[in-house]
Amino acid sequence: xxxxxxxxxxxxxxxxxxxxxxxxxxxxxxxxxxxxxxxxxxxxxxxxxxxxxxxxxxxxxxxxxxxxxxxxxxxxxxxxxxxxxxxxxxxxxxxxxxxxxxxxxxxxxxxxxxxxxxxxxxxxxxxxxxxxxxxxxxxxxxxxxxxxxxxxxxxxxxxxxxxxxxxxxxxxxxxxxxxxxxxxxxxxxxxxxxxxxxxxxxxxxxxxxxxxxxxxxxxxxxxxxxxxxxxxxxxxxxxxxxxxxxxxxxxxxxxxxxxxxxxxxxxxxxxxxxxxxxxxxxxxxxxxxxxxxxxxxxxxxxxxxxxxxxxxxxxxxxxxxxxxxxxxxxxxxxxxxxxxxxxxxxxxxxxxxxxxxxxxxxxxxxxxxxxxxxxxxxxxxxxxxxxxxxxxxxxxxxxxxxxxxxxxxxxxxxxxxxxxxxxxxxxxxxxxxxxxxxxxxxxxxxxxxxxxxxxxxxxxxxxxxxxxxxxxxxxxxxxxxxxxxxxxxxxxxxxxxxxxxxxxxxxxxxxxxxxxxxxxxxxxxxxxxxxxxxxxxxxxxxxxxxxxxxxxxxxxxxxxxxxxxxxxxxxxxxxxxxxxxxxxxxxxxxxxxxxxxxxx
Numbered sequence: 001x002x003x004x005x006x007x008x009x010x011x012x013x014x015x016x017x018x019x020x021x022x023x024x025x026x027x028x029x030x031x032x033x034x035x036x037x038x039x040x041x042x043x044x045x046x047x048x049x050x051x052x053x054x055x056x057x058x059x060x061x062x063x064x065x066x067x068x069x070x071x072x073x074x075x076x077x078x079x080x081x082x083x084x085x086x087x088x089x090x091x092x093x094x095x096x097x098x099x100x101x102x103x104x105x106x107x108x109x110x111x112x113x114x115x116x117x118x119x120x121x122x123x124x125x126x127x128x129x130x131x132x133x134x135x136x137x138x139x140x141x142x143x144x145x146x147x148x149x150x151x152x153x154x155x156x157x158x159x160x161x162x163x164x165x166x167x168x169x170x171x172x173x174x175x176x177x178x179x180x181x182x183x184x185x186x187x188x189x190x191x192x193x194x195x196x197x198x199x200x201x202x203x204x205x206x207x208x209x210x211x212x213x214x215x216x217x218x219x220x221x222x223x224x225x226x227x228x229x230x231x232x233x234x235x236x237x238x239x240x241x242x243x244x245x246x247x248x249x250x251x252x253x254x255x256x257x258x259x260x261x262x263x264x265x266x267x268x269x270x271x272x273x274x275x276x277x278x279x280x281x282x283x284x285x286x287x288x289x290x291x292x293x294x295x296x297x298x299x300x301x302x303x304x305x306x307x308x309x310x311x312x313x314x315x316x317x318x319x320x321x322x323x324x325x326x327x328x329x330x331x332x333x334x335x336x337x338x339x340x341x342x343x344x345x346x347x348x349x350x351x352x353x354x355x356x357x358x359x360x361x362x363x364x365x366x367x368x369x370x371x372x373x374x375x376x377x378x379x380x381x382x383x384x385x386x387x388x389x390x391x392x393x394x395x396x397x398x399x400x401x402x403x404x405x406x407x408x409x410x411x412x413x414x415x416x417x418x419x420x421x422x423x424x425x426x427x428x429x430x431x432x433x434x435x436x437x438x439x440x441x442x443x444x445x446x447x448x449x450x451x452x453x454x455x456x457x458x459x460x461x462x463x464x465x466x467x468x469x470x471x472x473x474x475x476x477x478x479x480x481x482x483x484x485x486x487x488x489x490x491x492x493x494x495x496x497x498x499x500x501x502x503x504x505x506x507x508x509x510x511x512x513x514x515x516x517x518x519x520x521x522x523x524x525x526x527x528x529x530x531x532x533x534x535x536x537x538x539x540x541x542x543x544x545x546x547x548x549x550x551x552x553x554x555x556x557x558x559x560x561x562x563x564x565x566x567x568x569x570x571x572x573x574x575x576x577x578x579x580x581x582x583x584x585x586x587x588x589x590x591x592x593x594x595x596x597x598x599x600x
Contacts, residue, residue, distance in 0.1 A: 004166045006066070008148050010141050011047055011174065018166055029058070029065045029158030033189055036060045041084075043094035043114060045103055046155065047070075048167045051213035053107045055162075057168035058084075058092070066166070069107060085110040086111040086194075093117050095131050095153065095168070097191045098317040099208050100198075100259045105193040106205035107334055115185050116317055117175055125478040127310040128317075130229040131171060132254050140178045146254030147301060154220060158361075195322035203336050204316055210517070210563060224248050224297040227278075231292075233282040235270070239297060244447045248282070248299055250275035256301030258282050263295045277446030308490035312565055329537035334381055335518065335569060346575065351376030358402050365580040366395045372577060373399040373509075373544050374407070382544040383513075383566060383576040390579035392546050396509055397427040399511025399544070400481050403435055404505055410480045410503045414489055416512035421483045424511065425455050428481065432512065435481035436460055437487055469498035476502055487518065505536040510566075514547030517563045 003015040005251045021029045033041055038060035046055045056067040067081075084090060085104065092114035094100045100111040116122060118128035121137040132146030143149065149171065176185050191200060216429050225246045237260075241247035248258060249273045260268045260282075270284035290560040305313070318324050326332045353359050353371035361372065372382045386392035395412065403409045415421040418439065426439045437455060441463040444452070452459050459478075466472045476482075483502050493502065510516070533540065549567040566572065 002194050004163050004286070006170070008134075008152070008167055009031045009143075009171065009480055013062065015311045015496050017057075018162075018275055019063065020064045021065065021067045021141065023068050023071035024074045026056075027074060027080035029067050031082040033058055033060070033065060034080070034084055034087070034090055038062075038173065038177065039182065040091045040093050040173065040176035042169040042174070042176060043092045043097070044165055044168035044172060045100055047103075047212055047216075049158075049216060049253075051209055053103055053215065055165060056104070057165045057169035057201065059166070059173040061170075061173050064166040064169050066162070075139055076231060078459070081106075082110045085259065085345075087114050088113065091115055091176075091185060094186060095134070096128070096170050096313070096322045098313070101191050101193050101214070101317070101320060102201070102205045102208045104473065106209070111192070111194050113190055113194075115176070115188045116183075116191055117172060119314075119317065120175075120181060120184050120188065127314055130253055130255060131175075134175055138175050138178050138181045141173055145532050147257055150273055151301060184359045184548055189321045189323070191317065191320045193320065196319060198325070199337055199475075200319070201327055204319065205434070205562050206311075208316070210525060215270055217504040218302065221302060222246070222299045223294065226294075226297055229291050232514070235287060236273070237270075237282045237284065237288075237318065239280045241278050241280060243439065244443070247278070248275075248280040248297060249303065249442075251304050253304050255304055256299050259298045259300050260284070261296045261298075263290075263293045266292070275442070280335035292334070296460065306487060306490070307492060311490050315542055327332070329533050329541065329542055331380070331543060333538070335533075335566070343571075346379050346381060346571070348377060348379050353402070355402050355406055358406070360400055362394065362398060363391070363580060366391055366580065369395050370399045370402065373507075373542065374402045376541070379575055380542055381572060382573075383572050384544065384546045384579060385548065385567070385576060386579040387548045387551065387581065391425050391577065391580045392511065393427045394543075395579065396424055396511065396546060397431055398431065399509070400428060400435070401431050401433050402437075404480050406533040408480065409506055410482070411502070411507040411509065412489070413483045413509040413511065414486045415510070416486060418448070419451070420483055420511045421485060422455070424452055425458065425483050428483075429455050429458065433481055434477075434479045435483060436476055436479045438462060438465075438482065438494075439489060440485075462488070462493070464495060465493065465499075467493075472497050472499060473502050479503070486510070490584055497545065499515045499524065500536070500539075504539040506539050507542045508536075508540060509546070511546050513545035514549040514551070514565045514567055516565060518566055530543075 004014050004018050019029070030143050031538060045053060046058045053069045056069055059067050078409055085092070090403065094114060095118045097114045097116035101114060103345055104112045117134055120134060122129065130150045132143055132149040134140065135143055135149065152168050160557045175181055215398040225242045227240045228333050232238060239248060258270050258272060262268070268284045268286055268288055270282050273283050274281045288409065319326060327337055328340060333339060334346060350372040353367060353374060359367045359370055371386050372378055387482045400411050400413060403411045413421065413424055423465065425435065429436045435458055437545045438460050439452070439462070444461055460475065466475060480503060545566045547565065549565060
């Protein structure tokens with residue numbers, strides 16, 4: 001037995017007894033834990049730098065038991081271990097329980113059952129909150145520094161990894177067993193891997209493992225670049241950022257804090273109170289003399305999760321609680337769980353586009369793609385390879401024009417970056433297509449206003465979206481073509497104000513799809529945080545992916561080789577389309593066009 005120091009919470013004990021077991025001894029740990037008087041056991045996991053599960057921590061309110069996840073196992077003793085993991089008598093509880101259950105089930109190939117603490121005090125329409133907020137809601141103890149708690153879940157300190165693992169499990173046990181929590185734990189909808197089909201579990205395990213591996217590579221200290229700062233009363237500072245990518249973002253949580261180093265070496269800590277354009281407002285914990293020159297500004301900790309990340313986490317939780325089934329959504333099945341009928345749909349032939357006035361300016365390869373995109377009888381998924389110079393933007397805008405003017409069908413065009421979406425918007429403007437482009441206030445104000453000068457009349461800032469359907473309907477007008485980034489599609493405000501009722505997601509075009517991990521489509525377009533394809537399962541008829549997999553792979557693929565874009569999905573490769581590079585030469589008085597086909 002060893003002891004881990006506990007000074008994170010103002011509670012006893014100050015030293016946690018820690019018992020260690022090999023994988024073969026897991027059953028002995030389970031027997032001891034099951035015989036304890038603790039009603040709910042806290043659960044936490046750790047992984048090595050390759051993303052492989054290496055230790056399992058289970059805690060009571062007084063002690064922690066660590067089991068090594070690899071090594072020789074004992075079938076005789078494992079029955080006690082597996083019984084504990086799936087117990088309906090002794091309850092397991094942890095923060096992010098769906099993730100914990102998937103990692104354990106994927107590693108041990110056995111049922112896991114438990115309660116998610118991250119959502120214990122929330123209703124079904126709210127996203128998970130950090131452990132520090134749950135502690136405050138539970139009334140377990142007062143907290144003066146939430147970051148000291150939340151950083152334990154950042155898993156970036158290899159030197160103190162064991163201590164942090166123990167504290168995560170112990171805090172989970174303390175929260176679950178306190179007077180205000182215990183009735184909720186007993187009545188909570190349980191996470192249970194037995195509620196999900198094996199093929200779906202395997203898919204979700206891959207998703208979670210990839211996310212965990214990428215999380216290990218995220219910097220825990222981000223350096224800011226600033227132009228100037230202004231001291232205000234009461235320890236407040238107005239910082240003018242110089243670059244959008246390195247700006248100090250406003251955060252409402254305790255996942256991070258701002259650290260400012262003065263030229264004399266003094267270090268000051270604080271938190272953001274707001275941000276507008278290039279200016280971030282910061283409140284420091286200690287007094288700073290007015291004449292103090294700053295040398296550097298950094299953000300310590302993790303950024304708040306994006307709406308898409310929250311959506312993905314909440315969807316996985318709902319799946320493991322048995323609330324939703326991904327197999328109900330056709331496009332989820334098309335990508336991951338094909339039935340015989342789905343295969344037939346994906347292999348359906350497309351017809352050539354008959355709307356000559358909208359495609360006469362296109363080359364044959366572009367016209368073929370537009371036909372596949374707008375054909376109602378063809379495959380519901382269209383994958384298009386478009387290297388630079390092949391006219392991706394022209395092709396997308398032509399299809400959108402046909403959907404809008406001929407078929408009177410709504411279409412959403414999304415991209416990985418704001419710039420790609422803006423380029424398509426400009427092409428639509430040239431073709432006199434009625435559209436609206438939704439841009440986040442954070443990206444637009446003072447940073448990128450200049451790049452939208454040509455399409456100001458079509459632009460809508462997120463902070464100016466009406467909250468009621470009547471007002472939004474007036475703002476959208478007759479537009480049936482909507483453009484945004486993939487991240488904005490996950491904004492819960494779009495669902496709340498009725499956007500998807502006014503302009504349904506019937507046709508979806510994804511630009512820069514080669515840069516998007518296929519699992520990123522497990523994002524939200526609804527306040528209940530559902531899968532993009534799951535939420536729009538009743539309206540979505542066609543999804544068209546454009547990109548160049550030879551140019552830019554999914555972000556993070558260097559750190560996580562298993563990341564795939566839609567271009568890497570084997571059963572979609574046979575039905576892919578390839579745009580041709582077409583140029584005209586005036587050399588030697590040639591009047592004919594020379595068509596060049598890019599060969600991969």
